[in-house]
Amino acid sequence: MDFSLTDTQQMTRATVRDFVEREIIPTSARYDESEEFPEAWAKKMGELGLFGIFVPPEYGGSGLDSVCYAITIEELSRGDASAAVIAAVCNGLACEPILRFGTEDQRREFLVPLAKGEWIGAYALTEPGSGSDAAALRTTARLEGDEWVLDGTKAFVSNGSQARVVIAYARTGEKKHDISAFLVPADAKGFTVSKKESKMGIRASDTVNLSFDGLRIPKGSLLGEMNRGFAIAMSTLDGGRIGIAAQALGIAQRALEESLKYAKQREAFGHRIAEFEGIQWKLADMATEIDAARLLMYRAARRKDLGMRHTYESSVAKLFASEAAHRAVDAAVQIHGGYGFVKDYVVEKLYRDQRVTEIYEGTSEVQRLVISRSVLGK
Numbered sequence: 001m002d003f004s005l006t007d008t009q010q011m012t013r014a015t016v017r018d019f020v021e022r023e024i025i026p027t028s029a030r031y032d033e034s035e036e037f038p039e040a041w042a043k044k045m046g047e048l049g050l051f052g053i054f055v056p057p058e059y060g061g062s063g064l065d066s067v068c069y070a071i072t073i074e075e076l077s078r079g080d081a082s083a084a085v086i087a088a089v090c091n092g093l094a095c096e097p098i099l100r101f102g103t104e105d106q107r108r109e110f111l112v113p114l115a116k117g118e119w120i121g122a123y124a125l126t127e128p129g130s131g132s133d134a135a136a137l138r139t140t141a142r143l144e145g146d147e148w149v150l151d152g153t154k155a156f157v158s159n160g161s162q163a164r165v166v167i168a169y170a171r172t173g174e175k176k177h178d179i180s181a182f183l184v185p186a187d188a189k190g191f192t193v194s195k196k197e198s199k200m201g202i203r204a205s206d207t208v209n210l211s212f213d214g215l216r217i218p219k220g221s222l223l224g225e226m227n228r229g230f231a232i233a234m235s236t237l238d239g240g241r242i243g244i245a246a247q248a249l250g251i252a253q254r255a256l257e258e259s260l261k262y263a264k265q266r267e268a269f270g271h272r273i274a275e276f277e278g279i280q281w282k283l284a285d286m287a288t289e290i291d292a293a294r295l296l297m298y299r300a301a302r303r304k305d306l307g308m309r310h311t312y313e314s315s316v317a318k319l320f321a322s323e324a325a326h327r328a329v330d331a332a333v334q335i336h337g338g339y340g341f342v343k344d345y346v347v348e349k350l351y352r353d354q355r356v357t358e359i360y361e362g363t364s365e366v367q368r369l370v371i372s373r374s375v376l377g378k
């Protein structure tokens, strides 16, 4: 087995890391404090081709593989997890389903500007009354002549107030899984941003409620087949979860780097704290779990690139990486002592940013459901 990265994958890491050091890290605390959407980051990420990483060049993308995608999200998250979310949603939750399920016309109209970074995209599955049980959604879509009419409210939509197009899921039949996917332009009449969330972490990422009030879109806005939207939503998450694993990993990696730096300079009892076994073991556990999480993430990404089913591998990577990151940020705050609890040190922010990786794109409980179904052969 070859665990080395290709030249392109190494170059992707170096390019994104350089961008993060220069443009993200210096302004990260400011955006965290103000909860403002970082337009400057989004513009630059789009220009660098970071919104259409695995989209083929004929549709305006960078034509790289999913391992490059995972590396990009990890590196962005090492700088600021909000930057990683903005890019992950554009790539994994907006470009991916249009590339896989869109018609040629839909790809030209929606995928090309998204992949080129000219537009921001969003994915609206969750509703105020349904999250883990996504198929219980209540937004409806009915065909009236040549138009679909959508009514309902979507919750927790990342990039929601910034997006030019939202992939929204709505009920189109009587049965629980009679759900369809739609390409909804944000300038459609009846589209409103009805609430902006104020969050514990990833505060620079945009999280909003969207209301569709008699929203009319052309008949050709259906993405994929009618009543097949739930399968589109779930298979989109198979890829999306690789992105969340990468996001968690970037946070954990930064927590380790900051802890190493601090432990080598902070003194107690006449020694650097890095000389204490109690601190060394924490660092060793962080490094070990980060390595394991990264290999799980690469495995899932590689299987996706080979066109193999990767539902199980993505869930395992997301579950392990997010929980390893939880342990890593906790250890990082502990290693920093009182300074880990104040905003002068970035570990305080890492501690808050990590938490959502165990919640979105399927909570840890939902990942365990997916994994147990697979191991039980259900």
Ligand SMILES: Cc1cc2nc3c(=O)[nH]c(=O)nc-3n(C[C@H](O)[C@H](O)[C@H](O)COP(=O)(O)OP(=O)(O)OC[C@H]3O[C@@H](n4cnc5c(N)ncnc54)[C@H](O)[C@@H]3O)c2cc1C
Residues within 6 Å of the ligand: 089, 123, 124, 125, 126, 129, 130, 131, 132, 133, 155, 156, 157, 158, 159, 199, 207, 356, 359, 360, 361, 362, 363, 364, 365, 366, 369
């Ligand atoms: C910052 C942020 C950004 C988000 N971005 C998006 C987005 O862009 N698009 C989108 O569609 N959604 C988004 N979400 C929504 C997210 O995916 C949901 O919050 C998540 O799926 C959980 O749903 P819920 O919040 O309704 O919790 P619930 O489903 O109500 O779950 C509550 C608790 O019950 C547990 N639980 C539920 N069912 C089971 C079960 N069968 N067995 C055991 N335990 C169970 C859950 O694990 C959880 O602990 C975002 C959420 C956040 C916080």
